[in-house]
Each structure stands twice: as C-alpha cells, then as structure tokens.
Amino acid sequence: MYGDLLHILSNGLYPSVLHRAVVNRTKHRLSIAYLYGPPSSVQISPIQKLVGPNHPPLYRPITWNEYLVAKAKHFNKALSSVRICAPLNGLVDVNDHNSVKVG
Template sequence: MREMGIQLLRGISKSLGLEEYYIEKKMKLESGYNILGPNFYQSLSRCSDDKNQIGQFPHRDPGLLVFIAQNVGGGLQIKDQGKWLNADFPTSSIGVLVADHIEILTNGKYKSLLHRVALNTTVERLSLPFFFGPSLDATVKPEPEFVDDHNPPSYRQMTYKEYLESNSRYHVIEARANLINEALL
C-alpha cells in the first residue's frame, strides 16, 4: 500500500504542475504514519427495523489518501453536490479516497471526500481502510504554490501529530492500531 500511495502522490504532484516528488518530500513520506483500521458493520436484518440506518456517520479522514478494501460491493457513499452517491467498487479492487491533508496542502484545490457507510439490508460488511499519512512531525499547511491574493490560506499550519491529537477520532484509530499491533505480536 505504501508504494501505491507514493506513486499516486507523485501523479498528484505532477497533475498540479509540481515536481514529481513534491508531496513526497514535503510530507516526509520516508517516515509516514500509516494506520490500518478495520471496521465491521452488521446487516440491517440483524440490528434494526430502520432501513435508513447509517453504519458510520458522515466524516472526512485524516492523512493524504485512504485505501479501502471491503468484503461486499456496497455501503460506502460519498457526498457530491449535496447528494449521497453509492461508491460501489468490486470486492476484488481497492477504493482510494483523497483525505484531509491533500486538501490542506493544496489549499482546497483537491478536496477531502465527505463519506459515510450505509448498512446493507442483508449482508454484513467488513472494510479495511488503510490511512496513508505524512510523518507525524511533517508541518502541514497550504503550500505557497496554492496561495495568492485571490486564494488566501484556508487552513492553519500544524504538524500532522497536532492535527491527529486535536481530532478526537484519532484516539479511536490509535486504539485500534494498538490493538492490531498487540494481536500481531
């Protein structure tokens, strides 16, 4: 996953007219902080009569990119122009979402995707998101290439660690990461 993330970020750098290794260097990816955070969602038939149940409420993810593998071809939804759209992809593939720190770095030129999980009516869902992030000590801010008189900085500067610590969801992710690490030992 790490190598795939680096290759995608090189492509994003080039798409922005920057040097190929721009994001890789700025985000100190040689010591990036990556997390695997498995999620399990029961089917609606097992948990409620409410057919509009949400397995995970709308949110955006920290990091640069999020890779998602899942056991069923549905459940993930993204918000586009005010509407929730199913982000279906085959179970044999990996979905990729742009995360918060690409949005911050590009001052909003690339957008972190607002997404949620809708519960399946009959099938349980297991997803394995891999959060591909910068180094904990990388300073994340709108880079000068994306700031001018018409586009002032939309985000304040902070390290990735400071961002994660200010986001209460980080503690859930960190706890999961610690549990996984302990299980692997």
C-alpha cells in the first residue's frame, strides 16, 4: 500500500510493485508488518512539481481512507481504479496487467 502511495505522489515515476516472498526452507525468515500511514483524511495526489503539459496527472486526488477502501475492494487493480489517464511517455502502469508497453 505504501508503494502505491509513492506511486501516486510521484505520478508514476516510482512504480509500485506487488510484494512477493519466497519461502526458504533452510533459513528462518522474520517478517514485520509496518502499519503506519498518513491520517485517513489526507488528500493523496501527484506532487504539483511532477505535473505539467507534457506530464498530466495520472491519478485523481483521493483521501488515504478512500484509497484503503479501493485497495480492499480491488487489491492489485487499486491504482488502476483511481487512474484518470494513461502515461504519455509510452510507459505503462505496472499494476495494470491488461496494458501493453509501447515502444
């Protein structure tokens, strides 16, 4: 979820990736949940310095609470559910498994 937060704030410059872990049967693994985030009413949207005529905002403003609800409902498609336009630079949303890379 926090990778998605950075993804939206950076207007897709820093893409979020799906977390995956592989079981290692020879070594113990310790996982720690990080459950700190912004206040639920904070508005999340691309940082204005990263938005312009050649780089329109890819994601609509959404509160953190609204995004958590979208993540619970759509899981891997949560970013796509708040996206308002496709990137103009030929890149794809790594969270949109239906997109095809151009170029």
